Amino acid sequence: MPLQGNLRDFTATQLLNLMNLSRRTGTLFIHEGVPTGEKDAMDKEKMAPGEERARVVFKDGKLVQATLAGQKGDLVAVLGKAGKLNDQQARIIRERAKGASDKALAMRLIGANYVTQKDIVVSIQQYTLDTVYELMSWREGPFRFDESAQPDKARILVPIDLENVIVEGARRIENDEILRDSIPNLDMALKFPENPKEKFKGIHLSVEAWRVVSYVNPKNTIRQIAKANNMSELEIRRVVYGLQQAGLVDIVKPLTEEKPGAPTGGKTGKGGKTGKPRQPGPSKDVVTRLIDRIKSI
Amino acid sequence: MQTVKMVITGPFSSGKTEFIRAISEIDVVTTDREISSVAEREEKEQTTVAMDFGRITVDDDLVLYLFGTPGQRRFDFMWEILAEGMLGFIVMVDSAKPETFREAKSILETFRAYAPTPYVVAANKQDHPDAWQPDDMRIALRIEPEVKLLPCVAKERDSVRDVLLELLYTILEEME
Ligand SMILES: Nc1nc2c(ncn2[C@@H]2O[C@H](COP(=O)(O)OP(=O)(O)OP(=O)(O)O)[C@@H](O)[C@H]2O)c(=O)[nH]1
Ligand SMILES: [Mg+2]
Numbered sequence: 001m002p003l004q005g006n007l008r009d010f011t012a013t014q015l016l017n018l019m020n021l022s023r024r025t026g027t028l029f030i031h032e033g034v035p036t037g038e039k040d041a042m043d044k045e046k047m048a049p050g051e052e053r054a055r056v057v058f059k060d061g062k063l064v065q066a067t068l069a070g071q072k073g074d075l076v077a078v079l080g081k082a083g084k085l086n087d088q089q090a091r092i093i094r095e096r097a098k099g100a101s102d103k104a105l106a107m108r109l110i111g112a113n114y115v116t117q118k119d120i121v122v123s124i125q126q127y128t129l130d131t132v133y134e135l136m137s138w139r140e141g142p143f144r145f146d147e148s149a150q151p152d153k154a155r156i157l158v159p160i161d162l163e164n165v166i167v168e169g170a171r172r173i174e175n176d177e178i179l180r181d182s183i184p185n186l187d188m189a190l191k192f193p194e195n196p197k198e199k200f201k202g203i204h205l206s207v208e209a210w211r212v213v214s215y216v217n218p219k220n221t222i223r224q225i226a227k228a229n230n231m232s233e234l235e236i237r238r239v240v241y242g243l244q245q246a247g248l249v250d251i252v253k254p255l256t257e258e259k260p261g262a263p264t265g266g267k268t269g270k271g272g273k274t275g276k277p278r279q280p281g282p283s284k285d286v287v288t289r290l291i292d293r294i295k296s297i
Numbered sequence: 298m299q300t301v302k303m304v305i306t307g308p309f310s311s312g313k314t315e316f317i318r319a320i321s322e323i324d325v326v327t328t329d330r331e332i333s334s335v336a337e338r339e340e341k342e343q344t345t346v347a348m349d350f351g352r353i354t355v356d357d358d359l360v361l362y363l364f365g366t367p368g369q370r371r372f373d374f375m376w377e378i379l380a381e382g383m384l385g386f387i388v389m390v391d392s393a394k395p396e397t398f399r400e401a402k403s404i405l406e407t408f409r410a411y412a413p414t415p416y417v418v419a420a421n422k423q424d425h426p427d428a429w430q431p432d433d434m435r436i437a438l439r440i441e442p443e444v445k446l447l448p449c450v451a452k453e454r455d456s457v458r459d460v461l462l463e464l465l466y467t468i469l470e471e472m473e
Contacts (some may be wrong), residue, residue: 002429003429003433009396009398010437017436018433018436021436022432022436040396041308041396194442282301286299286359287384287465290355290361291469293356297353
């Protein structure tokens, strides 16, 4: 069951969305791209996976671990990064711990009043999130998802809901190329998907995102929503991208109230959805006969 | 005599010609040309330039025509002409070429804008070792739950028949 490709065709945000919706368990490996000299189906340079850049572990669609290549990612490193241990303490603890699992080490550190249990949980969560936010800005790199690769048993796993990560990660995207590609047209509108209540359960949105959500309605274009909230194009794109990738809103054509007698064709005048009336199609009888014929093949 | 038409579309090399060839009762009339650019030649020898054309006769007064669109963008002026009056359409996607998913979605949206006819998406080349699973493709391509996304192997007639049938069932449902 291969799930592989290149980040340039998907973006990490889309992949996280896929992991979330399909409730995946396994490890996503992201590699350096090594040019092969061949072309892919879209006529771009085909990239072979080179050195590993990062691995992200999922359990039942939740994020449980993320490490960049070259990082230790163990409890001592995590607490060091969170400022709970200084370098010297970290070194001493590492020397003494010698191969103890993170869980055993955590018990000892809590027992010795170095840190609290909450410190540990929060630090691990933050470490994972920082790593994922970083790789969400990557635009290139072969990836592969391996269902048989399980999380490192020695580590403490703190599951994180991906919807929040997707929304927050999108808000941090600096590169507005990704945003422009995904939301080229600000004259589109937003609507809620089916069962929005279900989807919004347990989601922590920024104030900015809530403001946008309060205007979601097929009659309001994204541009109008931005104006109403005093947001720049970049800001509104960030928020909408996050909401959309997390499956909280869909981008749709704006509903316009048609004035009687006004022409209905699209901008190009080429017909399309609002253009020509639908031709009277063939009858049900014709379709049934077609079905019988195809069945007999 | 009545004729009805269905269109098979999708990105370059997704298997449109193969699909029609598998089920048409006449040799598919393709306007395939040898491929000129080097990159595309590695993939295969022939590409469809104007269209493919296949036929399934139902009885004395009903015939189904299958039209395959050219996959390469530079021939997309043909698309709207082919879409005219279609009963429904099938979007073929090469499941083993995730770099084409974005293009497939864009073609799907283009056809949807031509006419509000029913359609299905075929996750083709499911026999390929690198093929993505249809469920994952649905998420990656952002296909709504009410649209059928069907596993397909265009080289196999039974598989092609099933996809065509599903499209016809969808057409029938929308009439009801
Ligand atoms: N393994 C496998 N190969 C397939 C399948 N369908 C098509 N192919 C192969 O994929 C290549 C492209 O198929 P075509 O039918 O020419 O594709 P097309 O969509 O008509 O291509 P263009 O007309 O160039 O856009 C050919 O080598 C086919 O034999 C399939 O289901 N499985
Ligand atoms: Mg062809």
